[in-house]
Amino acid sequence: MSDTFSITQLIIITAFLSALIGLMFVVRRYKEPLSKQLGGQRRIKLMEDTSIGANERAKLIEVDGQVFLIISAKNQPPSVMPFDQVSANPAKTIRPAATGSQPAKSSKDKSNTPFLEAMKQARLRNPNLGLDQS
16 A cells, blocks of 8 residues: 555546535525425524614514514613504505595504504614604
């Protein structure tokens, strides 16, 4: 036996490294579907995340079927509030009559989304966050 690599060893090493690099590309390509299949039983789900100012963020998360609003600001502890979710069934809109009269307003306005309801609750419960509607 010699101290150098044989051709067979070089072929085996090259094939192994090629398989690893190929597997890396496949995992990167199918990252989303794989994570959904492997992590399907997640208990915490981020529903919505938005910036409400230069250093403030509001997040709606669902934990075991309950919805919470988290408001975080720079250099302040986050505020976590339970959120009573508005029903998921959208209100039916009433179409205008053929006579040209004004359309009747629906019982639920478009501005009455769960996120806006959560923001209203946050403003009422913690006025020190600086979430005033101006």
